[in-house]
Amino acid sequence: MTMVDDAEEPVESIEDAADESADEPETDGGVRAYTVRLELVDEPGELLRALAPIADNGGNLLSIHHERGNITPRGHIPVEVDLECPPDRFDGIVDALRDAGVNVIQAGAEHYGEEVSVVLVGQLVETDLSDTLSRIEDEVDAVVIDLSLAAPEGTEGVASARIRLAIDSGRADAALGAIRSIGSDKELTVVEPLLGGETA
Amino acid sequence: MKLAILGAGAVGRSVADLAGEYGHDVVALADSKSAVADDAGIDVERALERKAGGEPVGSGAPEDVFETDYDALVEATPTTLDDAKPGFSHARRALEADRHVVLANKGPVAERYDELRALESDSAGSVRFEATVGGAIPVLSTIEDETPQAVTAVRGVLNGTANFILTRMAAEGLDYEHVLAEAQDLGVAEADPTFDVDGTDAALKFVILSNVLADGGFSLSDAAVDGIQNVPGSALDLAAEDGRTIRLIGEATREGVRVGPRLVPENGALAVSGTRNIVQIETRHAGSLHSSGRGAGGPETATAVLSDVGRLE
Incomplete structure (x- = not known):
């Protein structure tokens, strides 16, 4: 999170100022993001039925990340759903899913709890960007949420890509290490976020 | 204190110039070819005039510096890697003569920290090196005040040239080569900017910081170092879309040293502009402390040298 520059804003009272701690998690008016991992039977209407609760x-x-190509050992299709809700309603949602007979594998902010962005630079097209992304998803155990590409020199030249990843809480360092090694395999420059301290 | 100054570059000259203001006498000043020495105090102004006019600073040999009745040797010769000579040899000679050493030269504390500390422990003199990290910014003295054991990491921007280039690239949408040429015209980058842009200069400073935190054990070869030469304008554009920017950031901990281009929040504390430097000192009990200021320059760095001299008294 960015630093709070106290000088910019008139401070109305000492109590208010004390409440404004830069360390407070951002709640966006009381709503938090969660990831729920489900297993669905491969039948028509299953996905819709799972989302209704x-x-x-x-x-x-x-x-919704619907991995149709992947089948779990039990022959089900894994689906990952990102949702947001007030924290006190999340347990109710998970209960409602289970009541509806949906198989909830993992629920809560613990799984895929962190987002990190990295910028990759180099011969992105020539080194097969989609292969790079799949390797990141496989080897880093991350989900690519978002990708922005800038190739001012055309696809033959040096390009940059910003990739936003969802990763497990507490695994950011390991994930970035794995991305570093994919980057060095493919001779790409990896610009990592600075984690730690009060700047991440 | 009586100061003997080795090195008559921007820093050495500024130390000589400002010493009187801080209550110290300069008994010797040497560049690589000649020296002026006088136990009663040299005429600093005349010596600096001779240096500016391209004449020898004095009629003596550089070695004469060690024959004077100095209390502290100010080592301000250019930083060298590996064996860190001649800076290391100068420091050793002063310590063996039981004199204090104040370094502006990064080499001895980045490359041969443990040997230097061993020499210090056998000497009545001590070694200080505030000027080697962050120019005018009090970094090492802050760590000393907090005690190194209570500091868990030091992160930040300790190379003004690389920071200037990244700032200009982001602000103007210009490419690396263009901004580097501009920086050279402005005198912000040297004719050979290699050590600034490839991360070596910043890495030396973070190696010194890890040595302070861990009480030794590190040299440049232990650092993982990437530079900014491969960061194109498009990478800065993408970072900006996300409210971030790219800075050449170093990290020093007891576990290791790392320097490379990193994404930081655009309006965050570490995203300083231009040639400015910043360090974030992460402490066990007091959160993070930030100090920002001029990380290079003759008078700026000389103030750090003279603060060290003051602490020796």
Whole structure:
């Protein structure tokens, strides 16, 4: 989070100023993001049936990662759902999913709890960007949430890509280490975020 | 205190110039070819005039510096890597004569820290080196005040040239080569900017910081170092879309040293502009402390040298 520059804002009272701690997690008006990992039977309508309890219980769907190509050992399809809701409603959503017969594998902010952005620089196209991304998802155990590409020299030249990743809480250092080694394999420059301290 | 100053570059000259203001006498000043020495105090102004006019600073040999009745040797010769000579040899000679050493030269404390500390422990003199990290910014004295054991990490920007280049690239949308040429025209970058842009200069400073935190054990070869030469304008553009920017950031801990281009919040404390430097000292009991200021320059660095001299008294 950015630093709070106290000088910029008129301070109304000492109590107010004391409450404004830069260390407080940002709650966006009381809503938090969660990831729920489900296993669905490969039947028509299953996905829709699984999503209904989320909306019905005050959750707001952010994204759905539907891994059709992957089948779990039990022959089910893993689905990852990102949603946001007030923290006190999250348990209700998970309960409602289970009541509806949906198999909830993992729920809560613990899984994929962190987001990090990295910038990759180099011959991104020539080194097969989509392979780079799949390697990151496989080897880092991360989900690519967002990708921005800038190739001012055209696809033949040096390009930059900003990749936003969702990773497990507490695994950022390991994930960045793995991205570093993929980068060095492919001779790409990896610009990592600075974690730690009060600047990450 | 009586100061013998070795090195008559920007820092050595500024130390000589400002010493009187801080209550010290200069008994010797030498560059690589000649020296002026006088136990009663040299005429600093005349010596600096001779140096500015391209004449020898004095009629003596550089070695004469060690024959004077000095209390502290100010080592301000250019930083060298590996064996860190001649800076290391100068420091050894002063310590063996039981005199104090104040370093502006990074080499001895980055490359041969343990040997230097061993020499110090056998000497009545002591070694100080505030000027080697962050120019005018009090970095080492802050760590000393907090005690090194209570500091868990030091991060930040300790190379003004690289920071200037990244700042200009981000602000103007210009590419690396263009901004580097501009920096050279402005005198911000040297004719050979290699050590600034490849991260070596910053790495030396963070190696020194890790040595202070861990009480030795590190040299440049232990640092993981990346420079900014491969950071194109497009990478800065993408970072900006996300409210971030790229800075050449160093990290020193007891576990290791790392320097490389990193994403930091655009309006965060570490995203200083231009040639400015900043350090963030992460402490066990007091959160993070930030100090920002001029990390290079003759008078700026000389103030750090003279603060060290003051602490010796």
